[in-house]
Amino acid sequence: MKISIHKYTLDFRFEAGTSRGIMTAHHVWFLKLWHPENPSVFGLGECAPLPGLSPDLQGDLAAAMTHLVSVIDAAKDMEAISVEAIFSPRFPALRFAIETAMRDLKQGGNRILFDNGFSRSEVTIPINGLVWMGNKKLMQERIGQKIEDGFTCIKIKIGGIDFEDELDLLAHIRRAYSAREITIRLDANGAFTPNNALQSLEKLALFDIHSVEQPIAAGDWPGMSRICEKSPIPIALDEELIGVYQRSEKIRMLNEIRPAYVILKPSLLGGFEQTGEWIGLAAESKIGWWVTSALESNIGLNAIAQFVGNYPSDMPHGLGTGQLYHNNFTSPLQVRSGQLHYELNRPWDLPISHASAG
Numbered sequence: 001m002k003i004s005i006h007k008y009t010l011d012f013r014f015e016a017g018t019s020r021g022i023m024t025a026h027h028v029w030f031l032k033l034w035h036p037e038n039p040s041v042f043g044l045g046e047c048a049p050l051p052g053l054s055p056d057l058q059g060d061l062a063a064a065m066t067h068l069v070s071v072i073d074a075a076k077d078m079e080a081i082s083v084e085a086i087f088s089p090r091f092p093a094l095r096f097a098i099e100t101a102m103r104d105l106k107q108g109g110n111r112i113l114f115d116n117g118f119s120r121s122e123v124t125i126p127i128n129g130l131v132w133m134g135n136k137k138l139m140q141e142r143i144g145q146k147i148e149d150g151f152t153c154i155k156i157k158i159g160g161i162d163f164e165d166e167l168d169l170l171a172h173i174r175r176a177y178s179a180r181e182i183t184i185r186l187d188a189n190g191a192f193t194p195n196n197a198l199q200s201l202e203k204l205a206l207f208d209i210h211s212v213e214q215p216i217a218a219g220d221w222p223g224m225s226r227i228c229e230k231s232p233i234p235i236a237l238d239e240e241l242i243g244v245y246q247r248s249e250k251i252r253m254l255n256e257i258r259p260a261y262v263i264l265k266p267s268l269l270g271g272f273e274q275t276g277e278w279i280g281l282a283a284e285s286k287i288g289w290w291v292t293s294a295l296e297s298n299i300g301l302n303a304i305a306q307f308v309g310n311y312p313s314d315m316p317h318g319l320g321t322g323q324l325y326h327n328n329f330t331s332p333l334q335v336r337s338g339q340l341h342y343e344l345n346r347p348w349d350l351p352i353s354h355a356s357a358g
Contacts, residue, residue: 001081002039003072003101005065006030007356010297010325026050026295026325029065030351033072033101034109043105044350045097046300048267054294055243055268056093064091068098078102083271089245092270093294099271100303111302111331111348118309121332124339125308126316128153128185133160139169150337153183153210153316159191163200170207179208183316190217190239197227205232211261214238225257234260238292242268247277254285262287263318267294272307279311292318298331299351305333305340 010026026048034042049056056064068086075081081102083095103113117123129151131142139156146154154173158166173182186209192200197215204212211234215227218239228235237259244250254262262282266275275291282289291308293301301322308317319340322328330349334341 001072001075001077002034002036003069004032005069006032006352008297008351010295011327012324013326023051028297028300029097030299031068031097031101032352033098033105035077035105041105041109043101043103043109044111044299044352045099045101045104045303046296047093047097048294048296048300049093050268050294053239053242053268054093055089056091059090061091061094064094068094078106089243089270092242092274093267096267096269096271096300096303099273100300103272104303111299112306113303114306114310116306116309117312118342119306121342121344123309123312124341125305125319126153126314126338127151127319127335127340128155128183128316129338130318130320131156133157136161136165136169140172143169143173147177147182152181152338153185155185155187155318157187157189159188163203167203167207170204170209174207179210183210184208185210185213185236187213187238188215190214192216194220194223194227198230201227201231201233209233211236213263214240218242221253221256224259228257228259236261236263238263238265241278245270245274247281250278250281254281254287258285259287262289264289264291265294266291266304266307267296267300275307288315290315290317293321295321295324297325297351298322298329298333302331302333305342 007029010028012024028046028048031045032042051057071086083099104111107113112119118125129146131139131146131154143154192215194216213236216223241262244253262278264275264278266272269275279289291304293304301319305319320335322333323335329351332343332346334343
């Protein structure tokens, strides 16, 4: 087997405010996997760790990539490659990338990783319209644009501007649209504290909010449990899931915190197998879930969307992030009226020709 790794910089269409600062670009790596006797057929995966969030960047990612190359070069075929044996759980984005590349190659190297209604262009996936942090005026404009574009589920990142201004933004939406017309999800990214979270949630509840992601910082299971129990708004866990890899720990966390929802990001959880396990455990505990991309290009987004296609549902997912970049790659993925489409007649403009090796 052979593998090459190519670095690429994705540039945002605008400055994206996050709870960890301003992002103007995102550095990603593409993994190209092939058999030496047939190099024109290759699998492609994306490693897109997020600064300040992905465990991959807290370890030696370069050394992990070097180790991956040596293991792949020594393998005679894919059956000899064990993702579990290559990596510790500390590199979930890299694990997701090689798992994607292996599945792509096994399926014929045509970027069809899962055979389902979505990848066959028979059905679409409902998605939420993501509104990034910014000043009040800018956020209001972005909210209006998402609604004009046909989204009926809006996800708004909060905690970046004055809380009263955020309440005013929500009031502005509700004056024009009821909860039956527009669903509002909020992502707090740990902006509240255990002491003020419930008070803040009481104020937010006036606006018929579907859910609030991660109201307090990850790691405080007792605090999050109390909030989930008393909150007037259903609580969703996001960052809380990062770094929880053992099945027994997942069960313990879900049983202790009892959230209404879990948000699943394959790049942060370690790939399809790990994400699938979370889905199964959530179902057993009667906890809702949806899947969200973690700012991948269309390569990673395509893999995640096709995985989601295995679980048909009316629940909107967070799969519209491909629109954030002005130098993303042409792909069959298209967003129209709050739905993600896979258009088989649209060709890929693959990133390997645009990326640098190393």
